[in-house]
Amino acid sequence: MTQQAKTKKLINAPENIIAEMIEGMVGAHPDLLRVEGPTGRAVVAIDGPRDGKVGVVIGGGSGHEPAFAGYVGRGLADAAAVGNVFASPSPAHIADAARAADGGAGVIMLYGNYTGDVLNFTMAAEELAAEGMAVRHVAVADDAASAPIERKEERRGIAGDFFIFKIAGAAADLGEPLARVEALAKAANEATRSMGVALSACSLPQTGRANFFIGDEDMEIGMGLHGEPGIRRQKLAAADEVTDELMDRLIDELALSGGGRVAVLVNGLGSTTQIELYLIFRRVKQRLDALGVSIHASWVGEYATSLEMAGASITLMRLDQTLQALLDHPCRTLALTVGTVHDGAAAEIRSRKSEKAADTARVAESTADLVAEGDVTPDIFRAMMKKVGEEIIAEKDWLSDLDGVIGDGDHGVTMEIGWKAVQSAMEDAPAEETIDGTCKRMAKAFLDAVGASSGPLYATAFLRAGSAVANRLNLDAGAMAAWIAAACQGIRDRGRAEPGDKTMVDAWVPAAAAALSTAQSGVSTLDTLKAARDAAEAGMKATATMEARRGRSAKLGARSLGHVDPGAASTFVVLRAMTLALEQVR
Template sequence: MTEDIRTKKLINAPDDIISQAIEGMLSAHPDLLTVEGATRRAVVAKDGPRDGKVGIIIGGGSGHEPAFAGYVGRGLADAAAVGNVFASPSPEQIVDAARAADGGAGVLFAYGNYTGDVMNFDMAAEECESIGIPALSIPVTDDVASAPKGRENERRGIAGDFFVFKIAGAAAEVGYDLDACFGAAKRANQNCRSMGVALTACSLPQTGKLNFEIGHDEMEVGMGVHGEPGMRRGKLETADEVTNELVELTLADMPLTSGDEVAVLVNGLGATSLLELYIIHRQVAKILSDRGVGIHYSWVGEYCTSLEMAGASVTFLKLDDELKRLLDTPCRTASLTVAGALETKGVHTKRNHDTAQADVRVDRSTLATDGSITPELFRTMMLRVADQIRENRDWLSELDGVIGDGDHGVTMDIGWSAVRKVISEPLDNTITETSHLIAKTFLDAVGASSGPLYASAFQYAGTAVSDRLNLDTKALAAWIEGICIGIQSRGGAQIGDKTMIDAWAPAVTKAQEAQIAGADMLGCLDAACAGARDGRDYSATIESRRGRSAKLGERSIGHVDPGAASTVVVLEAMKSALQVSS
């Protein structure tokens, strides 16, 4: 970034923002909301779940308020899983919400279509099935700017969440079964389109820095709610000109003809006044009227924000008789009320979802003890990784701000800080056990895409060396390979996709080559670092094909993938700790 602009926020400690925001929300709406589960991230409707009703679980990253917890309440969502800023909730946080909302009829997960959310909600659905809660998922895909027509399943979810959540909640409220709730939500998603424009950047609370650059006289048409670049950047135009473009792009994707009827949402992104939003709605209403399209109902205000970003989005929900009926079904939440009588709730019986987990200890007498990396040295290496991620946090987030949502460094630091806490004291663990502990810790702490990816990475890596107490060079190379395989098994990325695999894969190759050539432990790690650096630099030369930056096309060329950059940080930290111990 060319300028080091520091922003101001009314917060206390950045690490406490989510817990304190939830506490404030509960104190503001004690009649509506409570929190349940060990993670303390499941915000639950006091008057929502009941026996025989499908539980509606929504969720996503914080920073989009009132989404998502603001839509928890009677007739809408039964619970919301609250993630860190711009980061998906973890599977355990989602499962806490599912347990609280389960009424014996299954649960429906609804969330924006982002890599991290998809992975975390998929893992939560798998866990729900294992404890006897049937689960279906509907990822919202309303953003016209994020993928062309014909590839709607690749689109991200933005303010259209509002309508899909409302339809799903109403379907459950009136007694639809799980499949029917899914069907109604799916049809709402298929009939929902959004386009947005951003005028200014936002800043993450942990960094206090703007997460992208935009000129004072510029706008970005099609920008996502995490600051992902949109379809084009140009000079700021008048409200009517901007609205015309947003609506024209939307209607080109979802034609509306005379006699059609829609619900309209004109949504502010966090720092746009109602004065401006009503001016936008004025033009939206004129365009629709000229086409003979009726507006059944409009909402104007902040419903899905992006911290303090200035800008707005326009969303249309094309209505049929059923969608109109469900849209009009009464609900009562902190941020959305549809007037009307709510029927007597009925009872909610808390179900027992406990599963017995045996504490299996390894027979160390069967493990290989040759090799210089002992369990204690491995712990020291992981602590060094945590320190180096913290030191490079802002740099990694700046890299991510250019082609993503600007939170990679923050997210990695949250995960590794949690790891530091659980391994800060000496452990009576094998390297496999410590790797598996790191996997669970990372997953529980982070969510986002990094949580499932690094959880799978450390799970596979630990299993790859489960026959050893100490690591020799061959086992070290196998451990690094396990990291790479674990990431690929969960995320599916390949070399050339512009992800962390572009660094991990060559690190594996170079480590294996060094080991076969007879290098010592330090030589193997040095080779892995060299391979990772080559892969990191290579990532800057290619277009992104996965994740949020995949929408950029050629605009992603010239920028290093932040995941590849953090891979280098991890391996070089391990090498540094090994050097000190030698």
């Protein structure tokens, strides 16, 4: 048997390759990256981890560059645990990364669904939980070739990491709580499918020999990132033919059809030329165009490689409004930049606790790509929010009186404090700030000012609502309905209350349903708001017949009957004020 020829690589001592790579990476990007922790394997964002934000930790073996450390930066991952070539990072590496990323709101770990990664990340999570850190983890499993759909939990994670990391990083950057970041990462995982083809093997630096054998005229359909077998080996085929086979599986599994939207990643495995990758993308677009599926965003290049393996993978993520907004959220890393991220280096020399709300609000550098249709401009939206504050303050005593019967009597006072803080924060808003930016500003102001349950509930509502319209400059009827619905869902998720529990949800839920239904009928934004206002009023009044099941008033049992819930009442005031403000500018 002929001895296999050794491959050539520009390396020093193989045992030092990872430490030297990290040193070179951080040295080349000192504005983005630093190393923390005693293991030297935690690459951390200069402008990422911060107090009160969920920390996002990613990781896996080296050899897949720019994954994983290439996705560390503002708006994406806060830290990456870097393993040896094609080997999981150890629990110590992962723990270093998590401690560096922890801002007190918990940490989410994202990694490929491989046995080594699952074991090591799980062990690290157990260690950190014992220290008191809240930890969640999601194993990415996007490789459609690695297991049948009925056993999709067994599937490997390959280039789909790119999208799951992006979604989770954006959610965390927007201030979403840990459970919500986890839920969104899982939703992205469920909406993402990948499949690849390998044309040649790669070689490990330690051996200098190919890690598997493939004939000169052959290709492997469904090959894994480490050279794991695919579903079939066959003779090399034309680019369109190969792309069609990969796309057939992805289209079928994602149930893509006319009117759908996707994000596309055509990923090179290490030594595939740009010519080949663009040929593949050309065919991907042809297939999607033929289905009537629009491509919202696309990337072509090397994003998750296998050393010098020849081949490519295709990843599709099926988009809904939430995933699309998170995909579009700004981030800045050495491997991926989306939008414009403000320089946050100054955060290193100022007290985070003393930041104004204005410091965390993001102002769009350019609104050219935002949807401009709609009569509610950012200025009008801010006028509506100012009117809400005025109406809440005017109704403070009524709201407190309602709360005095079935609660602790401070709801009106609490709401006044929160909305005064919102009004103050909006005074610092630049004229060009988007509605999404104003919602972030409002969320921070309300949360900082109010320590009662209303603080996190309304902060979450504002963040979700802003995110739901992040792609818009102005709001029309449909966007206003989406704003209301997202605010409602944020309150439900945060408070874990459901209709019938006698809470503000009993006003928000019918308001959201009425807004969505009315907007679909083609009426004006004002009519949509009126429908939401009227439904909220009906929902508020209906709480008088309910027995409280959530909050402090739940202890009253039947004694809560006959009294309107103060949270539902303030919800009605909010929507009434928004409606009144829009009427006044028409």
